[in-house]
Amino acid sequence: xxxxxxxxxxxxxxxxxxxxxxxxxxxxxxxxxxxxxxxxxxxxxxxxxxxxxxxxxxxxxxxxxxxxxxxxxxxxxxxxxxxxxxxxxxxxxxxxxxxxxxxxxxxxxxxxxxxxxxxxxxxxxxxxxxxxxxxxxxxxxxxxxxxxxxxxxxxxxxxxxxxxxxxxxxxxxxxxxxxxxxxxxxxxxxxxxxxxxxxxxxxxxxxxxxxxxxxxxxxxxxxxxxxxxxxxxx
Amino acid sequence: xxxxxxxxxxxxxxxxxxxxxxxxxxxxxxxxxxxxxxxxxxxxxxxxxxxxxxxxxxxxxxxxxxxxxxxxxxxxxxxxxxxxxxxxxxxxxxxxxxxxxxxxxxxxxxxxxxxxxxxxxxxxxxxxxxxxxxxxxxxxxxxxxxxxxxxxxxxxxxxxxxxxxxxxxxxxxxxxxxxxxxxxxxxxxxxxxxxxxxxxxxxxxxxxxxxxxxxxxxxxxxxxxxxxxxxxxx
Numbered sequence: 001x002x003x004x005x006x007x008x009x010x011x012x013x014x015x016x017x018x019x020x021x022x023x024x025x026x027x028x029x030x031x032x033x034x035x036x037x038x039x040x041x042x043x044x045x046x047x048x049x050x051x052x053x054x055x056x057x058x059x060x061x062x063x064x065x066x067x068x069x070x071x072x073x074x075x076x077x078x079x080x081x082x083x084x085x086x087x088x089x090x091x092x093x094x095x096x097x098x099x100x101x102x103x104x105x106x107x108x109x110x111x112x113x114x115x116x117x118x119x120x121x122x123x124x125x126x127x128x129x130x131x132x133x134x135x136x137x138x139x140x141x142x143x144x145x146x147x148x149x150x151x152x153x154x155x156x157x158x159x160x161x162x163x164x165x166x167x168x169x170x171x172x173x174x175x176x177x178x179x180x181x182x183x184x185x186x187x188x189x190x191x192x193x194x195x196x197x198x199x200x201x202x203x204x205x206x207x208x209x210x211x212x213x214x215x216x217x218x219x220x221x222x223x224x225x226x227x228x229x230x231x232x233x234x
Numbered sequence: 235x236x237x238x239x240x241x242x243x244x245x246x247x248x249x250x251x252x253x254x255x256x257x258x259x260x261x262x263x264x265x266x267x268x269x270x271x272x273x274x275x276x277x278x279x280x281x282x283x284x285x286x287x288x289x290x291x292x293x294x295x296x297x298x299x300x301x302x303x304x305x306x307x308x309x310x311x312x313x314x315x316x317x318x319x320x321x322x323x324x325x326x327x328x329x330x331x332x333x334x335x336x337x338x339x340x341x342x343x344x345x346x347x348x349x350x351x352x353x354x355x356x357x358x359x360x361x362x363x364x365x366x367x368x369x370x371x372x373x374x375x376x377x378x379x380x381x382x383x384x385x386x387x388x389x390x391x392x393x394x395x396x397x398x399x400x401x402x403x404x405x406x407x408x409x410x411x412x413x414x415x416x417x418x419x420x421x422x423x424x425x426x427x428x429x430x431x432x433x434x435x436x437x438x439x440x441x442x443x444x445x446x447x448x449x450x451x452x453x454x455x456x457x458x459x460x461x462x463x464x465x466x467x468x
Contacts, residue, residue, distance in 0.1 A: 167448070194443070197441070210428040212400070212426055219399040
Protein backbone atom coordinates (compact mmCIF):
# COMPACT_ATOMS: atom_id res chain seq x y z
CA UNK A 1 0.00 0.00 0.00
CA UNK A 2 1.43 3.35 -0.97
CA UNK A 3 2.26 5.90 1.65
CA UNK A 4 1.46 9.52 1.33
CA UNK A 5 4.89 11.06 0.85
CA UNK A 6 7.66 11.12 -1.69
CA UNK A 7 7.66 8.77 -4.64
CA UNK A 8 4.85 6.74 -3.15
CA UNK A 9 2.42 9.65 -3.05
CA UNK A 10 -0.68 7.77 -4.25
CA UNK A 11 -2.19 10.77 -6.01
CA UNK A 12 1.01 11.00 -8.07
CA UNK A 13 0.99 7.26 -8.74
CA UNK A 14 -2.56 7.58 -10.06
CA UNK A 15 -1.35 10.12 -12.61
CA UNK A 16 1.61 7.96 -13.59
CA UNK A 17 -0.64 4.95 -14.00
CA UNK A 18 -2.99 6.75 -16.39
CA UNK A 19 -0.03 7.97 -18.40
CA UNK A 20 1.45 4.49 -18.66
CA UNK A 21 -1.84 2.73 -19.30
CA UNK A 22 -3.47 5.25 -21.63
CA UNK A 23 -3.21 3.11 -24.76
CA UNK A 24 -4.28 -0.10 -23.03
CA UNK A 25 -7.19 1.67 -21.31
CA UNK A 26 -8.38 3.24 -24.55
CA UNK A 27 -8.35 -0.15 -26.24
CA UNK A 28 -10.20 -1.79 -23.33
CA UNK A 29 -12.95 0.82 -23.39
CA UNK A 30 -13.33 0.99 -27.15
CA UNK A 31 -13.23 -2.77 -27.61
CA UNK A 32 -15.85 -3.05 -24.85
CA UNK A 33 -13.73 -5.42 -22.77
CA UNK A 34 -14.73 -4.05 -19.33
CA UNK A 35 -17.51 -6.45 -18.35
CA UNK A 36 -19.19 -4.35 -15.66
CA UNK A 37 -19.48 -1.42 -18.07
CA UNK A 38 -20.99 -3.53 -20.82
CA UNK A 39 -23.36 -5.33 -18.45
CA UNK A 40 -24.71 -2.40 -16.51
CA UNK A 41 -22.76 0.70 -15.66
CA UNK A 42 -22.53 2.35 -19.11
CA UNK A 43 -26.30 2.24 -19.40
CA UNK A 44 -26.73 3.43 -15.80
CA UNK A 45 -24.81 6.65 -16.34
CA UNK A 46 -26.35 7.32 -19.74
CA UNK A 47 -29.84 6.83 -18.32
CA UNK A 48 -29.14 9.12 -15.37
CA UNK A 49 -27.88 11.91 -17.63
CA UNK A 50 -30.75 11.56 -20.07
CA UNK A 51 -33.35 11.52 -17.29
CA UNK A 52 -32.07 14.74 -15.77
CA UNK A 53 -32.82 16.52 -19.03
CA UNK A 54 -29.60 18.51 -19.16
CA UNK A 55 -28.66 19.82 -22.60
CA UNK A 56 -25.19 20.95 -21.53
CA UNK A 57 -23.06 18.46 -19.61
CA UNK A 58 -19.61 18.52 -18.05
CA UNK A 59 -17.74 15.19 -17.95
CA UNK A 60 -15.13 15.41 -15.19
CA UNK A 61 -12.39 12.87 -15.80
CA UNK A 62 -13.59 12.06 -19.28
CA UNK A 63 -10.59 9.93 -20.18
CA UNK A 64 -10.58 8.83 -23.81
CA UNK A 65 -14.05 10.29 -24.24
CA UNK A 66 -16.50 7.38 -24.38
CA UNK A 67 -19.20 9.08 -22.31
CA UNK A 68 -18.80 12.41 -24.11
CA UNK A 69 -19.24 10.75 -27.48
CA UNK A 70 -22.24 8.73 -26.30
CA UNK A 71 -23.99 11.80 -24.93
CA UNK A 72 -23.16 13.83 -28.02
CA UNK A 73 -24.88 11.17 -30.12
CA UNK A 74 -28.06 11.99 -28.15
CA UNK A 75 -27.76 15.63 -29.09
CA UNK A 76 -26.36 16.74 -25.74
CA UNK A 77 -23.61 19.37 -25.75
CA UNK A 78 -20.67 18.02 -23.78
CA UNK A 79 -17.47 19.43 -22.35
CA UNK A 80 -14.90 16.90 -21.16
CA UNK A 81 -11.89 17.49 -18.97
CA UNK A 82 -9.09 15.16 -17.98
CA UNK A 83 -5.59 15.57 -16.61
CA UNK A 84 -3.90 12.88 -18.69
CA UNK A 85 -2.50 14.26 -21.95
CA UNK A 86 -2.39 10.83 -23.59
CA UNK A 87 -6.11 10.33 -22.93
CA UNK A 88 -7.27 13.81 -23.91
CA UNK A 89 -5.35 13.49 -27.19
CA UNK A 90 -7.21 10.27 -27.94
CA UNK A 91 -10.53 11.87 -26.97
CA UNK A 92 -9.89 14.85 -29.24
CA UNK A 93 -8.96 12.58 -32.11
CA UNK A 94 -12.29 10.79 -31.79
CA UNK A 95 -14.17 14.10 -31.40
CA UNK A 96 -17.75 14.44 -30.10
CA UNK A 97 -17.13 17.10 -27.46
CA UNK A 98 -15.09 20.08 -26.42
CA UNK A 99 -12.12 18.56 -24.57
CA UNK A 100 -9.83 20.27 -22.07
CA UNK A 101 -6.52 19.00 -20.73
CA UNK A 102 -6.83 19.99 -17.08
CA UNK A 103 -5.88 18.31 -13.84
CA UNK A 104 -8.51 18.33 -11.11
CA UNK A 105 -6.36 20.85 -9.24
CA UNK A 106 -6.38 23.18 -12.24
CA UNK A 107 -10.12 22.74 -12.69
CA UNK A 108 -10.77 23.41 -9.00
CA UNK A 109 -8.64 26.55 -9.09
CA UNK A 110 -10.76 28.07 -11.87
CA UNK A 111 -13.86 26.04 -12.75
CA UNK A 112 -15.15 28.70 -15.15
CA UNK A 113 -12.35 28.02 -17.64
CA UNK A 114 -14.35 25.04 -18.99
CA UNK A 115 -17.62 26.96 -19.04
CA UNK A 116 -20.48 27.41 -16.62
CA UNK A 117 -24.21 26.91 -16.15
CA UNK A 118 -24.00 23.22 -16.98
CA UNK A 119 -27.20 21.26 -16.39
CA UNK A 120 -25.23 18.24 -15.17
CA UNK A 121 -21.70 17.43 -14.07
CA UNK A 122 -20.73 13.77 -14.33
CA UNK A 123 -17.96 11.86 -12.58
CA UNK A 124 -18.04 8.38 -14.09
CA UNK A 125 -15.56 6.18 -12.22
CA UNK A 126 -13.22 9.15 -12.32
CA UNK A 127 -12.76 10.09 -8.64
CA UNK A 128 -9.89 7.84 -7.65
CA UNK A 129 -7.97 9.90 -5.13
CA UNK A 130 -8.56 10.58 -1.47
CA UNK A 131 -9.04 14.34 -1.57
CA UNK A 132 -12.07 14.93 -3.75
CA UNK A 133 -13.71 17.82 -1.91
CA UNK A 134 -12.26 20.53 -4.14
CA UNK A 135 -13.16 18.89 -7.42
CA UNK A 136 -16.73 18.26 -6.20
CA UNK A 137 -17.04 21.88 -5.08
CA UNK A 138 -15.77 22.95 -8.49
CA UNK A 139 -18.41 20.72 -10.07
CA UNK A 140 -21.07 22.50 -8.01
CA UNK A 141 -19.82 25.89 -9.07
CA UNK A 142 -19.90 24.90 -12.73
CA UNK A 143 -23.62 24.03 -12.55
CA UNK A 144 -26.61 26.24 -13.12
CA UNK A 145 -29.05 26.57 -10.18
CA UNK A 146 -30.82 23.25 -9.82
CA UNK A 147 -28.17 21.45 -11.87
CA UNK A 148 -27.20 17.93 -10.86
CA UNK A 149 -24.11 15.96 -10.03
CA UNK A 150 -24.11 12.38 -11.29
CA UNK A 151 -21.38 10.38 -9.62
CA UNK A 152 -20.85 6.73 -10.46
CA UNK A 153 -18.25 4.65 -8.66
CA UNK A 154 -17.31 1.06 -7.95
CA UNK A 155 -19.85 -0.29 -5.47
CA UNK A 156 -18.26 -0.58 -2.04
CA UNK A 157 -19.80 -4.04 -1.66
CA UNK A 158 -18.98 -5.21 -5.14
CA UNK A 159 -15.99 -7.29 -4.12
CA UNK A 160 -16.05 -8.57 -0.56
CA UNK A 161 -13.47 -11.33 -0.78
CA UNK A 162 -11.18 -12.57 1.99
CA UNK A 163 -9.62 -9.78 4.00
CA UNK A 164 -12.24 -7.28 2.88
CA UNK A 165 -12.70 -4.51 5.39
CA UNK A 166 -15.47 -2.00 5.03
CA UNK A 167 -13.52 1.15 5.72
CA UNK A 168 -12.09 4.05 3.77
CA UNK A 169 -8.52 3.54 2.62
CA UNK A 170 -6.14 3.05 -0.25
CA UNK A 171 -6.44 -0.07 -2.41
CA UNK A 172 -4.63 -1.12 -5.57
CA UNK A 173 -6.04 -1.96 -9.00
CA UNK A 174 -3.70 -4.11 -11.03
CA UNK A 175 -5.95 -4.28 -14.11
CA UNK A 176 -5.28 -8.01 -14.33
CA UNK A 177 -8.85 -8.62 -15.44
CA UNK A 178 -8.27 -6.44 -18.49
CA UNK A 179 -5.21 -8.11 -19.97
CA UNK A 180 -1.46 -7.93 -19.93
CA UNK A 181 -1.15 -4.63 -21.81
CA UNK A 182 -1.61 -2.63 -18.62
CA UNK A 183 1.83 -1.65 -17.48
CA UNK A 184 1.32 0.11 -14.16
CA UNK A 185 -0.98 -0.67 -11.22
CA UNK A 186 -3.03 2.19 -9.83
CA UNK A 187 -3.76 3.15 -6.24
CA UNK A 188 -7.37 4.14 -5.64
CA UNK A 189 -9.16 5.33 -2.55
CA UNK A 190 -11.96 3.07 -1.34
CA UNK A 191 -14.89 4.78 0.37
CA UNK A 192 -17.89 3.37 2.20
CA UNK A 193 -21.39 4.30 1.03
CA UNK A 194 -21.67 6.72 3.92
CA UNK A 195 -18.34 8.33 3.05
CA UNK A 196 -19.35 8.87 -0.59
CA UNK A 197 -22.63 10.44 0.49
CA UNK A 198 -20.83 12.69 2.97
CA UNK A 199 -18.51 13.98 0.24
CA UNK A 200 -21.42 14.81 -2.05
CA UNK A 201 -23.35 16.65 0.66
CA UNK A 202 -20.29 18.50 1.96
CA UNK A 203 -19.59 19.83 -1.54
CA UNK A 204 -22.94 21.62 -1.65
CA UNK A 205 -25.35 19.06 -3.05
CA UNK A 206 -28.66 17.75 -1.79
CA UNK A 207 -28.63 13.99 -2.32
CA UNK A 208 -31.63 13.12 -4.45
CA UNK A 209 -31.05 9.50 -5.32
CA UNK A 210 -28.78 6.53 -4.73
CA UNK A 211 -28.89 3.93 -7.48
CA UNK A 212 -27.08 0.60 -7.45
CA UNK A 213 -26.30 -1.29 -10.64
CA UNK A 214 -26.32 -5.05 -10.25
CA UNK A 215 -24.69 -7.83 -12.20
CA UNK A 216 -27.65 -9.26 -14.11
CA UNK A 217 -26.79 -12.85 -13.27
CA UNK A 218 -25.07 -12.90 -9.90
CA UNK A 219 -27.03 -10.00 -8.40
CA UNK A 220 -23.72 -8.65 -7.10
CA UNK A 221 -23.70 -4.85 -6.96
CA UNK A 222 -21.43 -3.34 -9.57
CA UNK A 223 -21.79 0.38 -9.09
CA UNK A 224 -23.09 3.04 -6.77
CA UNK A 225 -24.57 6.03 -8.61
CA UNK A 226 -25.38 9.13 -6.58
CA UNK A 227 -27.46 11.98 -7.90
CA UNK A 228 -27.13 15.29 -6.08
CA UNK A 229 -28.83 18.57 -6.81
CA UNK A 230 -26.89 21.77 -6.37
CA UNK A 231 -28.10 23.50 -3.24
CA UNK A 232 -29.19 27.12 -3.59
CA UNK A 233 -26.57 29.61 -2.45
CA UNK A 234 -27.00 30.30 1.29
CA UNK B 235 -41.97 -16.91 1.92
CA UNK B 236 -45.30 -15.40 2.81
CA UNK B 237 -47.63 -14.20 0.12
CA UNK B 238 -49.57 -11.02 0.33
CA UNK B 239 -53.09 -12.27 0.85
CA UNK B 240 -55.12 -14.13 3.43
CA UNK B 241 -53.49 -15.70 6.44
CA UNK B 242 -50.07 -15.29 4.90
CA UNK B 243 -50.33 -11.50 4.69
CA UNK B 244 -46.82 -10.67 5.91
CA UNK B 245 -47.82 -7.40 7.55
CA UNK B 246 -50.33 -9.40 9.65
CA UNK B 247 -47.72 -12.04 10.43
CA UNK B 248 -45.40 -9.31 11.71
CA UNK B 249 -48.09 -8.24 14.19
CA UNK B 250 -48.73 -11.83 15.27
CA UNK B 251 -45.02 -12.43 15.75
CA UNK B 252 -44.60 -9.42 18.04
CA UNK B 253 -47.61 -10.53 20.05
CA UNK B 254 -46.27 -14.06 20.44
CA UNK B 255 -42.68 -13.03 21.11
CA UNK B 256 -43.30 -10.01 23.35
CA UNK B 257 -42.02 -11.64 26.54
CA UNK B 258 -39.00 -13.25 24.89
CA UNK B 259 -38.12 -10.01 23.09
CA UNK B 260 -38.39 -7.96 26.26
CA UNK B 261 -36.08 -10.37 28.06
CA UNK B 262 -33.58 -10.36 25.19
CA UNK B 263 -33.41 -6.56 25.14
CA UNK B 264 -33.29 -6.07 28.87
CA UNK B 265 -30.76 -8.83 29.46
CA UNK B 266 -28.65 -7.29 26.67
CA UNK B 267 -28.50 -10.52 24.68
CA UNK B 268 -28.69 -8.96 21.19
CA UNK B 269 -25.01 -8.80 20.26
CA UNK B 270 -25.23 -6.19 17.49
CA UNK B 271 -27.06 -3.81 19.80
CA UNK B 272 -24.55 -4.19 22.59
CA UNK B 273 -21.57 -3.92 20.25
CA UNK B 274 -22.61 -0.94 18.21
CA UNK B 275 -26.15 -0.09 17.29
CA UNK B 276 -27.51 1.05 20.68
CA UNK B 277 -24.72 3.60 20.94
CA UNK B 278 -25.18 4.63 17.30
CA UNK B 279 -28.81 5.64 17.76
CA UNK B 280 -28.21 7.30 21.12
CA UNK B 281 -25.34 9.31 19.67
CA UNK B 282 -27.39 10.40 16.66
CA UNK B 283 -30.26 11.60 18.84
CA UNK B 284 -27.99 13.41 21.27
CA UNK B 285 -26.05 15.10 18.46
CA UNK B 286 -29.18 16.48 16.85
CA UNK B 287 -29.92 18.37 20.05
CA UNK B 288 -33.62 17.59 20.18
CA UNK B 289 -35.25 17.98 23.56
CA UNK B 290 -38.51 16.35 22.52
CA UNK B 291 -38.30 13.03 20.68
CA UNK B 292 -40.83 10.63 19.17
CA UNK B 293 -39.86 6.95 19.19
CA UNK B 294 -41.85 5.20 16.45
CA UNK B 295 -42.06 1.49 17.16
CA UNK B 296 -40.69 1.85 20.66
CA UNK B 297 -41.38 -1.76 21.66
CA UNK B 298 -40.66 -2.44 25.32
CA UNK B 299 -39.19 1.03 25.68
CA UNK B 300 -35.41 0.63 25.86
CA UNK B 301 -34.62 3.67 23.73
CA UNK B 302 -37.23 5.85 25.41
CA UNK B 303 -35.81 5.07 28.83
CA UNK B 304 -32.24 5.65 27.69
CA UNK B 305 -33.07 9.05 26.20
CA UNK B 306 -35.13 10.03 29.24
CA UNK B 307 -32.07 9.37 31.40
CA UNK B 308 -30.33 12.10 29.37
CA UNK B 309 -33.08 14.53 30.21
CA UNK B 310 -34.81 14.26 26.84
CA UNK B 311 -38.62 14.24 26.80
CA UNK B 312 -39.78 11.17 24.89
CA UNK B 313 -43.04 9.92 23.46
CA UNK B 314 -43.12 6.29 22.37
CA UNK B 315 -45.67 4.56 20.20
CA UNK B 316 -46.07 0.91 19.32
CA UNK B 317 -48.84 -1.26 17.96
CA UNK B 318 -48.23 -4.31 20.15
CA UNK B 319 -50.24 -4.19 23.39
CA UNK B 320 -47.95 -6.69 25.13
CA UNK B 321 -44.92 -4.48 24.46
CA UNK B 322 -46.51 -1.15 25.32
CA UNK B 323 -47.72 -2.61 28.62
CA UNK B 324 -44.15 -3.61 29.45
CA UNK B 325 -42.87 -0.20 28.38
CA UNK B 326 -45.41 1.57 30.56
CA UNK B 327 -44.55 -0.62 33.54
CA UNK B 328 -40.91 0.39 33.22
CA UNK B 329 -41.84 4.07 32.70
CA UNK B 330 -39.48 6.74 31.35
CA UNK B 331 -41.75 8.17 28.65
CA UNK B 332 -45.27 8.87 27.54
CA UNK B 333 -46.31 5.66 25.75
CA UNK B 334 -49.12 5.23 23.24
CA UNK B 335 -50.61 1.97 21.99
CA UNK B 336 -51.03 2.79 18.30
CA UNK B 337 -50.50 0.83 15.12
CA UNK B 338 -48.59 2.60 12.37
CA UNK B 339 -51.85 2.86 10.43
CA UNK B 340 -53.49 4.63 13.36
CA UNK B 341 -50.50 6.92 13.79
CA UNK B 342 -50.45 7.75 10.07
CA UNK B 343 -54.17 8.54 10.09
CA UNK B 344 -53.73 11.18 12.78
CA UNK B 345 -50.11 11.91 13.70
CA UNK B 346 -51.05 14.79 16.00
CA UNK B 347 -52.61 12.43 18.54
CA UNK B 348 -49.13 11.71 19.95
CA UNK B 349 -48.11 15.38 19.93
CA UNK B 350 -46.33 17.60 17.45
CA UNK B 351 -43.29 19.82 16.96
CA UNK B 352 -40.89 17.04 17.90
CA UNK B 353 -37.23 17.82 17.33
CA UNK B 354 -36.53 14.26 16.22
CA UNK B 355 -38.49 11.18 15.20
CA UNK B 356 -36.66 7.88 15.59
CA UNK B 357 -37.31 4.52 13.92
CA UNK B 358 -34.86 2.13 15.54
CA UNK B 359 -35.09 -1.24 13.76
CA UNK B 360 -38.84 -0.72 13.79
CA UNK B 361 -39.78 -0.47 10.11
CA UNK B 362 -40.28 -4.11 9.21
CA UNK B 363 -43.06 -4.04 6.64
CA UNK B 364 -43.05 -3.25 2.97
CA UNK B 365 -45.31 -0.22 2.94
CA UNK B 366 -43.57 2.39 5.07
CA UNK B 367 -44.37 5.54 3.13
CA UNK B 368 -47.32 6.56 5.29
CA UNK B 369 -45.58 6.11 8.61
CA UNK B 370 -42.56 8.10 7.38
CA UNK B 371 -44.82 10.88 6.14
CA UNK B 372 -46.52 10.87 9.53
CA UNK B 373 -43.10 11.14 11.14
CA UNK B 374 -42.39 14.20 8.99
CA UNK B 375 -45.66 15.82 9.96
CA UNK B 376 -44.96 15.27 13.64
CA UNK B 377 -41.67 17.22 13.45
CA UNK B 378 -41.06 20.90 13.92
CA UNK B 379 -39.50 22.74 10.95
CA UNK B 380 -35.92 21.56 10.65
CA UNK B 381 -36.61 18.49 12.78
CA UNK B 382 -34.84 15.26 11.91
CA UNK B 383 -35.69 11.67 11.18
CA UNK B 384 -33.23 9.14 12.56
CA UNK B 385 -33.78 5.75 10.97
CA UNK B 386 -31.64 2.78 11.94
CA UNK B 387 -32.05 -0.58 10.23
CA UNK B 388 -30.22 -3.83 9.63
CA UNK B 389 -27.41 -3.12 7.18
CA UNK B 390 -28.31 -4.54 3.77
CA UNK B 391 -24.80 -5.96 3.47
CA UNK B 392 -24.62 -7.26 7.00
CA UNK B 393 -25.31 -10.86 6.08
CA UNK B 394 -24.33 -11.87 2.57
CA UNK B 395 -24.27 -15.64 2.89
CA UNK B 396 -25.02 -18.21 0.20
CA UNK B 397 -28.05 -17.34 -1.86
CA UNK B 398 -27.90 -13.68 -0.87
CA UNK B 399 -29.48 -11.45 -3.46
CA UNK B 400 -29.24 -7.72 -3.20
CA UNK B 401 -32.83 -6.81 -3.97
CA UNK B 402 -35.90 -5.67 -2.10
CA UNK B 403 -38.13 -8.47 -0.90
CA UNK B 404 -39.56 -10.40 2.02
CA UNK B 405 -37.19 -12.36 4.25
CA UNK B 406 -37.81 -14.28 7.47
CA UNK B 407 -36.26 -13.78 10.90
CA UNK B 408 -36.46 -16.91 13.03
CA UNK B 409 -34.78 -15.35 16.08
CA UNK B 410 -32.68 -18.51 16.44
CA UNK B 411 -29.69 -16.44 17.53
CA UNK B 412 -31.67 -15.19 20.51
CA UNK B 413 -32.74 -18.47 22.05
CA UNK B 414 -35.58 -20.93 22.07
CA UNK B 415 -38.11 -18.72 23.83
CA UNK B 416 -39.10 -17.06 20.58
CA UNK B 417 -42.26 -18.78 19.44
CA UNK B 418 -43.07 -17.26 16.07
CA UNK B 419 -40.83 -16.31 13.13
CA UNK B 420 -41.32 -12.88 11.64
CA UNK B 421 -41.42 -11.79 8.01
CA UNK B 422 -39.50 -8.59 7.35
CA UNK B 423 -38.98 -6.60 4.22
CA UNK B 424 -35.38 -6.30 3.03
CA UNK B 425 -34.44 -3.09 1.24
CA UNK B 426 -31.29 -2.09 -0.57
CA UNK B 427 -29.42 1.04 0.52
CA UNK B 428 -30.87 2.90 -2.45
CA UNK B 429 -34.38 1.78 -1.59
CA UNK B 430 -34.08 2.99 2.03
CA UNK B 431 -32.79 6.35 0.86
CA UNK B 432 -35.61 6.65 -1.67
CA UNK B 433 -38.23 6.04 1.05
CA UNK B 434 -36.73 8.73 3.28
CA UNK B 435 -36.58 11.30 0.48
CA UNK B 436 -40.06 10.48 -0.83
CA UNK B 437 -41.52 11.06 2.64
CA UNK B 438 -40.36 14.68 2.65
CA UNK B 439 -36.86 14.55 4.09
CA UNK B 440 -33.55 15.86 2.83
CA UNK B 441 -30.96 13.15 3.48
CA UNK B 442 -28.22 14.68 5.59
CA UNK B 443 -26.15 11.69 6.58
CA UNK B 444 -25.71 7.97 6.11
CA UNK B 445 -23.87 6.26 8.93
CA UNK B 446 -22.86 2.61 9.03
CA UNK B 447 -22.15 0.80 12.29
CA UNK B 448 -19.52 -1.91 12.01
CA UNK B 449 -18.79 -4.97 14.07
CA UNK B 450 -15.69 -3.88 15.99
CA UNK B 451 -13.83 -7.11 15.29
CA UNK B 452 -14.97 -8.42 11.93
CA UNK B 453 -15.54 -5.03 10.32
CA UNK B 454 -18.85 -6.38 9.00
CA UNK B 455 -21.50 -3.66 8.76
CA UNK B 456 -24.22 -4.09 11.35
CA UNK B 457 -26.54 -1.18 10.74
CA UNK B 458 -27.42 1.57 8.33
CA UNK B 459 -28.43 4.80 10.05
CA UNK B 460 -29.99 7.52 7.93
CA UNK B 461 -30.49 11.06 9.13
CA UNK B 462 -33.00 13.17 7.21
CA UNK B 463 -34.04 16.73 7.82
CA UNK B 464 -37.67 17.67 7.30
CA UNK B 465 -37.98 19.67 4.10
CA UNK B 466 -39.70 23.04 4.33
CA UNK B 467 -43.30 22.95 3.15
CA UNK B 468 -43.42 23.64 -0.60
